[in-house]
Structure formats: C-alpha cells, structure tokens
Amino acid sequence: MIWLALALLAPLSAGLAIFAFRRAPEALALAGAGLALVGALGLIAGAARANLPAAVLPFLPDLAIRLVADPLTATLALLVAVVAAMVMIFATGYMARDPERVRFFGTMLIFLAAMELLVLAGDWITLLAAWELIGFASYLLIGFWHRRDGVAGAATRAFLYTRSADLGLYVAAFLLIGVAGTSEIAATLATTGAPALIAGLLLLVAAMGKSAQVPMQDWLMRAMAGPTPVSALLHSATLVAAGAILLIRAAPMLPGGALLAIAAVGGVTTVVAGLMALAERDLKRLLAASTASQYGLMLVAIGAGAPVAALLHLIAHSATKSALFLGAGIFQHDRDSTDLEALAGAGRARPAILAGFAVAALALAGIPPLAAYFSKDAILAAALQSPLAPWLLPAALVGSLLTGAYMGRALKALWAEAVGPTLGAVPVMAAGMGALVVLAATLGLSFGALEGLLGAELPKPPLAVPVMGLAVGLGGLALGWKVAPTRLLGPLLTPARNGFALRGGIDALIARPALALATLCERLEARMLAALRRLGLSGLDLGHWLNRGDDRTIGAAIFGIAALGLALGAGARRTDAEIIDRAIFGLVDRSVALGARARRLQSGFIHRELALTVAGIALVIGILLAAPLYL
C-alpha cells in the first residue's frame, strides 16, 4: 500500500510543488522521479514474494478504484519509473537554458504520475481516466515549444488522433463492465464469445491510436516537434507503450478473431513503418518511425498468442529506444538540428556518445547478447509456432531486417567524415543516457528471472530461430551501412518518404469526406437560399440577411465541418482560424451587401425558425407513432 502511494503520489506531489513554488524544478523533478522509482522497486519486491500489494478505494458507488501490483503491472511500473528517472537526469542538462523549465518538469512529473496510474490500474474506469490524462499531458508536452511554427498543430493533431481512437477503449470498457457486472479488469477478462471478440477489436482500435499503428502512425512522426526528452520518455517507453500494454493485459480474454486482427495490424505496421524509417531524412523522425515499427512487432507477438514475448520486447525496446533518443538529443544539442545531413559526423566528434548510441542501435537490431536479441528471438519463435506462421514469420523477419538497415544507416551518417561544432562536455546528459545504454546492453540477462516472476516460461525456440534472427539483424546492418536508401528502396523510396500516402491515412478518412460534405452542403444551401429568394422575398425581406443569427449558424456549422477538416488537413490552427474568419466574414459581407438598407431589428425571421421547430415536432410525432413498429 505504501509503495503504491509512493509510486503514484511522489511524482504527482513533486509536479504540483514545482508549479506552486516555481523554483528548483530540477531538484524536485529528480526527487519525484527517484521516489517513484523506490516505490516501484518496493512493488516488485512485494510481487516477487507473492504478496500482491493492492488497494481498493471507495470512489464512485459500485465502481471502486482498484490498484493492483501483480507481477505484470509491477514490472511495467518499474520500467516506467526507471526510464523516467534516467530521462529526468538527462533533461536537467538538456533543458538547462530553457526559460520555461518549471512548466516542462511540472508537466513531465504529472505525466509520470498518470502513466504509473495507468499501468497499476485494476479497474476499467481508473484505466480510462489515466488513459485520458496521459493523452492530455502528452498534448501539453508535444506543444511545449508552442511558439515555434507548426508545433501547436502537431500537438493538436496528436491529441485528436489518439482521442478519436480512444472511442474504442470507452466502448470496450462499457461493454465489458456491462457483460461482467463489475469494473475490475481481472474479473472482466473471463468474458467469452461475441462480447470478447467485439471488445478485443475495440481495444485494438484504442491501441492502434496510442501505439501509432498504421494507418494512425502519422501523429507520432509529427510529435517529434516536442523537446527530445519528451520523445525519449513518451514516444519510446510510456505513452506509445500504453496501447501494447492494454493488449498484453487483455490477452487472456482475446479470442482467435481478435488475435488475427491484431497480428495483421502489427505485421503491416512493422513493415510499412520500417520502410518509412529507412527513407526518413531526420534522425528523430527515423527513430519515431522505428518506434511504430517495433510496436508492430509486439502486436505480432500478441497476435501469435505470446504476450510475454511482446512484454519482453516492450521492456528491451524501452531501454534501447530511450537511449537512442537521448543520444539524438545530445547530437541535436551540438548541431541545433536533427536533420541527418546536418548531423553528418556529429558522432565522430563525440566518440563516447556515439559508442553508447551504437550499443543501443545494435541492441535494437538484435545482436547478441544485447537486450532485444532475446526478445526478438522470442517474437520470431512465437511467430513460427503460430497457426498464422506463413504470414507472421515473413513480416517479423522483414521488420527485423529493416530495423538493422535503418539503424545501420543512422550510424553511418553519424560516423561520416565531416567537421562540425561540439559544445563542450555534457556530463549530466551523458550520465542519463549511459545508464539506459547499460540497461539496453544487459537487460536481456534478466529475462529468465522475469519469465519466472510472471510464471510464464517461454518455450526454448528451435536453433533455426536465433540463427535467422542474427542473420537478418546483421544483414540489415550491413545493407544499411553499405547501400544508400535511394538504391535500397528503389521505386519505394518516394512513397516511403511520403508515408505511403498514408501520411494522411486518417486525413483521407476524416478530412476529405468532411470537406466534400461541406462543399455539397454549401451548394445545397446556395440552392435553397436562391429558391427561397425567388419564393418572393420582398425588398425588405432581403434585410433579414443582416440579422439572421441562425441562418448564419447553419452556414457556420457547415463551415465548422469544413474548418475541422481543414484543421486536420492543414494542422496549423492559426490558419484554421483565419479560414473560418474569412468564410464567416465572407458570408456576413454578402449579407450586409444585400441588406444594407434594411433595418437593424427584424423579427420576421422568427417565423422561419418556428417553422423548423414545427418540422421537428412533426418528426417527433412520426417517431412516436412508429414506435409500435419497432418495439
């Protein structure tokens, strides 16, 4: 109980204290993250002694708050706390000169508290609340430099994408609570049959949003507009992990149909996002695409029925990808850019950092004995043993090959012969990164103990699996190092760079139809207006244009749809406001011109609104009269 409180409340209170006192944000942040780490260690020690720390707090009637620290959730809590602590150390160096450190560290700590709440949640309502909170905190963090071009748009887009997908989690949670009669997650996982299938698919939708799976990967690439420590924490180990964590926790319930869908989404994403990473020209965006690709691999493992393999890869990936992001942050610090061309040779200028970056990159590519070697083998073995092996194994192998290729490419760019400035030593940043590199190198050795803790020993894979894994890892690295992506990808290069025209995957689903609908409505509206005018609006009646609050509203509603689409499409909300304004003012100007001579006050238009009201009444009567037909 005390460890639970420590893991959750320490970061929360430290975050609030930072906002309240507005001084010493670094010290408070380190204290908050450190205490959370202590709490998480206590939780895992309790879970290892089979003494499950759990808490049930009375909250909403019939829907108590439950927190559980079973081996799975305690492991995840520890993972989150470790990565957060290291990233905080790094951030004290990285953000040293930022005038808004207070806001940064405060928000990071509140995010950390929300993330710990999410992994420790024992009931769906708490999970939902935490899920929304991390989304909102990430909106604030991605938009941290909101005065730079395009940043506010990127943050809004990330929030809109993930929140649209959250619909799946809401409906799934209501469905499971309704079927099981309780909100306790463990109890609802006994659901079977059609509700389990539907809930599984809905959870997949939510996970796709948070874990940036195709076709919702675009927001993650744009989220790179935020500070690098944010990417290292949110976009490697925590926020994006929430989707995979959700599916891992729900795994006992998932029926075959849902597993198939999960594996399909994962397989497609690991290949598509891998190609995007290979074609990317910016180091941070390369890492982001790689993140989507690696979460695709985890979904493949879940779909193949091996959630433990997915969990191991989640852990290995968190350490390696955070280390890579932190390394990218140090190079960014030197060159004030993350463009791969601008970074050429940045690694050679800092051999120690490059060595750490390389260890993490090799670990991600699956080179033994580094962490992801073990987890990737577990995934390959699961794919091989799954009934879907003919589909899953090639996807997993291609994903692994691409991992090697894009990491090789990044290493080569950093190693290139070029001179550039180096800004002094960065001991604090290096310390945070170094600790994660050590973890990335050695975590694999703890996997045996972890499997024991989780009570799920993975079967020993046949010898072919590690051989295949090693071969594709090394092959990928060699390809990425030797062959330029232009030649490697050939005709695929341009589509990959453009996100396979999937960059607007959701834009195409939401924005374009909305725009088309808006155009249609506008035409319809114009026709209707013309007809109405012909229907004998006298000269005076034309004056109604001036004041028609609600005609303007209908028009405005249509423009609202259009504007929403434009906002999604164009991103920048400033442009968006201008467009709305121009549209509305255009309408108003037209109205003013028509009604220039009309009087200020018109009551005549109430008639038309009342006519709409009467139409509404008629509709209600119709529905009620039809009631016997459908009841």
Added chain:
Amino acid sequence: MQHDLTLLAPELLLAGAAMLMVVAEMAHAARLVLAIGLVALLAATGLTLGFLDADTTVFGGTYRIDLIAGWAKLILLPGTALALLMARAEIAGRAREGSVYALIMLVTLGALMLSGAGDMMVLVIGVVMTGIGSFALVAWPRDDAATEGAMKYLVFGAVTGSVMIYGLTFWFGGTGSTLFAALGRLDGQTLVTVAGLVALIVGLGYKAALVPFHFWAPDAYDGAPVSVAAYLSVITKVAAFFAFAQALRDLPREAGWPLALALIAAATMTYGYLAALAQTNLVRLLAYSSVAQSGYLLMGVVALGVSGFAVPGLQIFGGAYVAMNLGAFAVVMAAGRALGDLEGMGRARPWLGAAMVVFLLSLTGIPPLFGFFGKLYLFTAAVEAGYLWLAVIGILNSVLALGVYLRLVVPMYRSPAGAPGQTGGPAAPAGLPLRAVLALCAAATVGLGVFASLLPG
C-alpha cells in the same frame, strides 16, 4: 396539512424572501435585496439537507419531495446564489439593480416547482414562472439586442407553451387525472399518449434548449447581461431535465419516448458543438456549448427506468454543469466577450486563465474533473439502456468538444503579438464577488471530481 407545509419550507422561504426583496427594491436598497436573497438561498439549502431522504408527496400527490427534487434543490439553490453574486459584479450601481435579484429568485422558485412536479398543472406553472421572469431578465438592459433577444425568447415560449398545454389536456382526458402517477392508465391509448408526449417534449425541450427548440438561446444569451445568460443557461435548463425525469419515470418506455429523446439528444450535441466551432463571440459560443451539454443531460433521461445510473447521472452531471458553466461565464465577464479578449490572458492573469482551463477541461470531460464523472455516469446509463449508439455519438462529440474548447485555451497561452503582458479586452480587474464565484466554481469543479464518492447513487 402542517406536515405538507414543513416539507415545503425551502420553497416557502424562497417565496417569502422574493416578496421581501421586491419591497426592499422599492426602497432602492439594492444591497439589502441582495443580502436577503443570499441569506434565503443558503437557509433554504440548509433546510433541504434536513429532508433529503424523504420520499413523499404533498398536496395530494401534486408536488413531490423525493430524491430528484431534493438534489435539484441542492444544485439549483447554491447555483442561484452564485448567479446573484455574478449579477452583482456586473450591474452594481445601475438603475433597477434590485429587480434583477428579485426576478432571479422568482425564476428559481419556478425551477424548483419544475423539478418537484408530480402533476401536469404544477409542471405548467413551473414553465410559466420560469418563463415570464426570464423574459424580463433578458430584456433588462433595454437596448436593441436585449429587446430582440427577449422578443425571440417570448415568441418561442408562447408557441411552445401553448403546444404544451394543449397536448397535456389529452393526457388529462385519457387518464381522468392531472397526476403523473396516473399516467400508467394510458396503456393502449396510443394517440393520446403521443399527443401528451409531444407536448411535454416541446415544452421542456424549449426550456432545456434542445434542437430544434433552441433557436432563441444564442440571441437571448447574447442580448442579456452576461450574468443573466449564465443563470438562464444553467438553472432553468437543469430544472427542465429534472422535470423530464419526474414526468417520464411514470410513463411506460413502450410509448417510444426513449428513442425519440435519444435522436434529439444526438442531434442536440452534434449541432451544438458544430455551431460552437464557428463562433467568435464568447457568449454565443458558450450558448451553443450549453446546447450541446443539454444533449448529454438528455442521455440520462433516455435511460430513465432501466439503468440505475440514469438519475445519479442527471444529478452528478447537473451539478457539474452548473459549476463549470457558471464558472466559464464568470471568466467571460472578467475577460470580455470577444474571442480575441482571451489572447494572452493566461499569462497576464494567471489565476483567471487557470480557472478557465479548469472549466473548459471539465466541459470537455477530462478526468479527474467533475464533468468527466458526470459524463461517465451518463454514458454508462445510455449503454445499460441499450443505447450504445448514443454513447458512441456522445464520445465522438467529445472529440468535437475538444476542438471547441481548445480553440479557447490555446490563444490564452500564446503571447500576444503586441506588447507582452498586455491583456486584450477592456475588462477591469475582477471584483470580490466575481472572484468569489470563480473560486467557488473552480473548487467545486476540481474538488467534487476528486471526492465524487460523496455523491448519491
């Protein structure tokens, strides 16, 4: 009889205080009027706490003292007190100041009658009492905009009110009684049931500003003083939903009203948010936003009778809505009516900005704020009632809501293009009453979200 009067103590206290306030206004003692109102409201709230567990009726079943009516008082009376303070902040020292306070008290009395109605005639009296006082409140500034808004409000009220009274006579004819409790006798008389239902939906839909009976709302709110708009957008609206609950819980669901109301709810929330997206006038924006929130409240009515979450959902979200919507209007009073007035406000006036963020996030439904738990109850109720599609539309709309409300939050924290630290808008620093309202609303929005366990259910 004496028992009846004891149970009616809060209403009687309110009525007596309103009379006293009118007398004090004759003496042009505006501060005295305000003081009487505040004391009476607080005392009535205290009295209500005494019979919160009561489940009885007075005057032959025509007026109900039950859980719905009790919680309605606990929500509406403090809400009215806050609205009085807001009005004081806005119109202090102007001519006819006290008449606003007295009218507000009388309208609240009508709102209490609505939420305790056990009889069609009490319902009609409630609609009329809330209506007539509100028309006068909207027209109070006596300028063009206010006159137009009040005119529109009045015409709509007259039409919908007569439809309502006409339709309710069918129910009387069908059951031989004006009591809601007798509505079960309508079984089998389809046309009679439909006529009364339509009447009820039209009459209360107008009060609650449901689509398509909402047209008056933006104009009336925009013409009225901001504090009056705030008051109308919460008190009469929430009362209308409690009246829905009182009337419909006695009517069999087979009459088809859940589907009709579900469709109206879906249209209301979607239309409200779409229209709000395009507004640049904050009062009109909040007017459409409160239209959209009505759609959410209606979800609780749809689930009435089959879900145990329906009534608690109405109570929790009703309370949350009163706190957050009054708060948002109070910020508008302090900042100014135009969207541009928010520019840079979060930096120049950090407390005001923080309060606005709290209200807007609660309106969006972000945990752990009060609005989130209210919406959660309403969604759960709709799903339990078999209206999963309605819950889905509600959740999709909360994405739209994000667009509406973030559009306000973002400019607040953007540094203004001009001189830094310069606030937009001519508004003076908020006075003590307004600051008190802001603090209380924010405390309720945050605190009741965190301590939701104290709420009924």
